[in-house]
Amino acid sequence: xxxQQQVKIPTKRNRKRRVLSALARVSLFTVLxxxxxxxxxxxxxxxxxxxxxxxxxxxxxxSSQLTKQSAITKLDYKMGQRxxxxxxxxxxxxxxxxxxxxxxxxILHHVYxxxxxxxxxxxxxxxxxxxxxxxxTGVVELGCNIHDWMLGYILxxxxxxFAITNDKGVADVSLSKPVAQDVTIHVWHEGFADLxxxxxxxxxxxxxxxxxxxxxxxxxxxxxxxxSDEFDDYE
Amino acid sequence: xxxxxxxxxxxxxxxxxxxxxxxxxxxxxxxxxxxxxxxxSWQSASEYASWYERGASVNRFGAGDDRLNLSxxxxxxxxxxxxxxxxxxxxxxxxxxxxxxGFTELYAQYKPISKGxxxxxxxxxxxxxxxxxxxxDIGWSSPYNYNYSALNAWLGEELRVFGLEASLKRSGKRLKxxxxxxxxxxxxxxxxxxxxxxxxxxxxFSSHDRQSVFNESLRxxxxxxxxxxxxxxxxxxxxxxxxIDGRFGYYIGAHWSYQNRHSLRAYWYDNNGDPAIVNxxxxxxxxxxxxxxxxxxxxxxRQTHLIAQAMSGNTAMGRARGVDNDFDTQFxxxxxxxxxxxxxxxxxxxxxxxxxxxxxxxxxSDGGAITTTLKWRLTDSWxxxxxxxxxxxxxANRADGNFPTRQIEQxxxxxxxxxx
Numbered sequence: 001x002x003x004q005q006q007v008k009i010p011t012k013r014n015r016k017r018r019v020l021s022a023l024a025r026v027s028l029f030t031v032l033x034x035x036x037x038x039x040x041x042x043x044x045x046x047x048x049x050x051x052x053x054x055x056x057x058x059x060x061x062x063s064s065q066l067t068k069q070s071a072i073t074k075l076d077y078k079m080g081q082r083x084x085x086x087x088x089x090x091x092x093x094x095x096x097x098x099x100x101x102x103x104x105x106x107i108l109h110h111v112y113x114x115x116x117x118x119x120x121x122x123x124x125x126x127x128x129x130x131x132x133x134x135x136x137t138g139v140v141e142l143g144c145n146i147h148d149w150m151l152g153y154i155l156x157x158x159x160x161x162f163a164i165t166n167d168k169g170v171a172d173v174s175l176s177k178p179v180a181q182d183v184t185i186h187v188w189h190e191g192f193a194d195l196x197x198x199x200x201x202x203x204x205x206x207x208x209x210x211x212x213x214x215x216x217x218x219x220x221x222x223x224x225x226x227x228s229d230e231f232d233d234y235e
Numbered sequence: 236x237x238x239x240x241x242x243x244x245x246x247x248x249x250x251x252x253x254x255x256x257x258x259x260x261x262x263x264x265x266x267x268x269x270x271x272x273x274x275x276s277w278q279s280a281s282e283y284a285s286w287y288e289r290g291a292s293v294n295r296f297g298a299g300d301d302r303l304n305l306s307x308x309x310x311x312x313x314x315x316x317x318x319x320x321x322x323x324x325x326x327x328x329x330x331x332x333x334x335x336x337g338f339t340e341l342y343a344q345y346k347p348i349s350k351g352x353x354x355x356x357x358x359x360x361x362x363x364x365x366x367x368x369x370x371x372d373i374g375w376s377s378p379y380n381y382n383y384s385a386l387n388a389w390l391g392e393e394l395r396v397f398g399l400e401a402s403l404k405r406s407g408k409r410l411k412x413x414x415x416x417x418x419x420x421x422x423x424x425x426x427x428x429x430x431x432x433x434x435x436x437x438x439x440f441s442s443h444d445r446q447s448v449f450n451e452s453l454r455x456x457x458x459x460x461x462x463x464x465x466x467x468x469x470x471x472x473x474x475x476x477x478x479i480d481g482r483f484g485y486y487i488g489a490h491w492s493y494q495n496r497h498s499l500r501a502y503w504y505d506n507n508g509d510p511a512i513v514n515x516x517x518x519x520x521x522x523x524x525x526x527x528x529x530x531x532x533x534x535x536x537r538q539t540h541l542i543a544q545a546m547s548g549n550t551a552m553g554r555a556r557g558v559d560n561d562f563d564t565q566f567x568x569x570x571x572x573x574x575x576x577x578x579x580x581x582x583x584x585x586x587x588x589x590x591x592x593x594x595x596x597x598x599x600s601d602g603g604a605i606t607t608t609l610k611w612r613l614t615d616s617w618x619x620x621x622x623x624x625x626x627x628x629x630x631a632n633r634a635d636g637n638f639p640t641r642q643i644e645q646x647x648x649x650x651x652x653x654x655x
């Protein structure tokens with residue numbers, strides 16, 4: 001049995017937002033007696049302005065009370081290239097994590113980024129992966145100098161509590177114990193007008209096994225259908 | 236490759252490349268990529284001997300060639316010299332007419348990563364201008380039909396530039412106001428493509444997948460025109476990539492693409508040949524050859540693509556342009572990919588119009604073809620396919636050898652390929 005409580009919390013408006021939508025709303029679903037939940041996590045559902053679920057939105061929590069889990073930072077993060085596409089399309093890593101770039105294709109990729117957070121370039125041959133430590137937070141947009149249509153993102157966050165929404169718009173962010181003081185929830189999506197500006201909202205408390213709904217306060221650029229094929233590099 | 240038969244620009248580009256390659260591991264570490272394939276084919280043969288067997292057929296495999304053979308092998312290599320510079324070589328083998336191995340491309344490329352919307356690029360060496368959309372696979376192969384369109388078969392046998400190509404690309408998505416339109420503009424300056432047009436004039440268009448190597452010498456059937464005093468300086472073979480008149484040729488081109496779905500390539504090519512110049516040692520004339528080419532690709536769906544190309548131009552040789560021909564050709568190709576299969580159909584026509592008054596040397600020819608191909612990608616490495624081609628050609632100078640001027644051929648080809 002669940003009792004639903006909805007709380008409206010004003011957000012700080014971003015001047016760069018082109019869409020002046022209604023204030024972001026966070027619905028707090030306080031789960032009572034949810035004994036069946038095994039892993040301790042906060043479920044965040046991200047919706048667009050029309051209330052439709054948003055896939056591939058990145059959600060992370062920042063708080064002075066949240067201790068960073070070094071095990072998460074030491075995980076083996078991979079930004080691969082398969083069939084001339086970055087896989088995953090979006091990778092979230094905590095600050096200080098190392099990311100390797102395995103090339104699963106049989107052809108060379110020339111991966112680069114001009115991002116402020118981590119500019120770099122690699123020529124990636126098959127079976128010769130390179131790795132890089134991402135020491136600064138921010139959005140690292142990836143491109144390939146051989147396959148111009150390839151696009152990927154590494155989001156470096158100052159947190160080890162993060163997740164990406166699934167096609168139902170749901171992200172389960174692990175939280176082993178409740179946070180009793182200010183906590184900031186950040187949401188980022190590649191369809192944002194300004195990729196360097198995640199949306200944020202401050203909350204006073206965050207309980208484990210809590211369910212939230214975050215409604216974006218901007219409309220998203222819709223990605224175009226991908227027509228790329230293996231012969232598009234003949235240019 | 237025989238050094239003595241290379242012209243100066245070929246030698247220069249080979250030296251530049253080998254020098255760069257030997258230096259590259261020192262400055263940039265080991266960094267090379269080799270791709271390629273070996274293809275075996277059986278093709279039903281023409282009734283007549285192939286043109287390079289001095290026959291009257293326009294096919295690669297003429298009378299007596301209907302046996303399984305190693306039809307092509309390609310080694311396409313890339314050597315990274317620095318972040319922006321790379322060296323590229325394509326070596327090909329063909330069995331016809333007498334087991335030939337050589338470079339079909341050898342060049343250095345400058346392609347820096349660029350932060351802004353504009354990216355400059357350079358290519359230096361011997362290479363194809365990228366005016367076609369039918370041949371994007373490794374070694375300038377067609378992923379669609381085995382036998383290229385007459386248009387691109389001609390480019391493969393008679394066109395290569397030895398020089399410099401500069402281009403500027405404008406990436407729409409990186410503009411301050413992002414756009415779905417991408418542009419790339421090209422200009423090329425080169426030498427060594429002077430006899431281009433000769434094969435077209437004396438043999439006519441053909442449909443095949445045999446690309447000429449740098450020091451190629453293409454044999455022709457000696458027509459009555461070759462016996463005339465006016466053409467006594469002309470050898471019975473064509474060396475299409477040699478430099479005769481010492482003049483530079485040029486081309487300009489523009490690529491436009493929209494949403495990675497529509498692609499258009501327009502080129503104007505002029506080898507700037509001086510038709511009065513002849514090299515009596517090799518029997519090669521400089522031909523004044525110029526044409527425009529327009530190629531279009533439309534991805535109707537992700538699986539179904541349409542490719543079309545048209546070309547129109549003129550070629551002439553001799554002090555008074557004794558051989559003077561207009562030529563044009565067009566094709567439309569539809570291809571559909573389904574799971575591990577690709578089926579492609581192409582329809583085309585071509586003609587060479589004889590404008591000169593040398594009646595002893597008729598150059599008129601025309602024809603068309605319908606080609607259907609099924610290719611099956613068994614694994615990443617193994618591929619199989621079959622092709623049927625209906626080919627009709629009419630070549631005026633076949634009458635010299637008492638051959639019927641019109642040939643109608645129905646050709647089958649089965650090919651298997653190992654890729655690496």
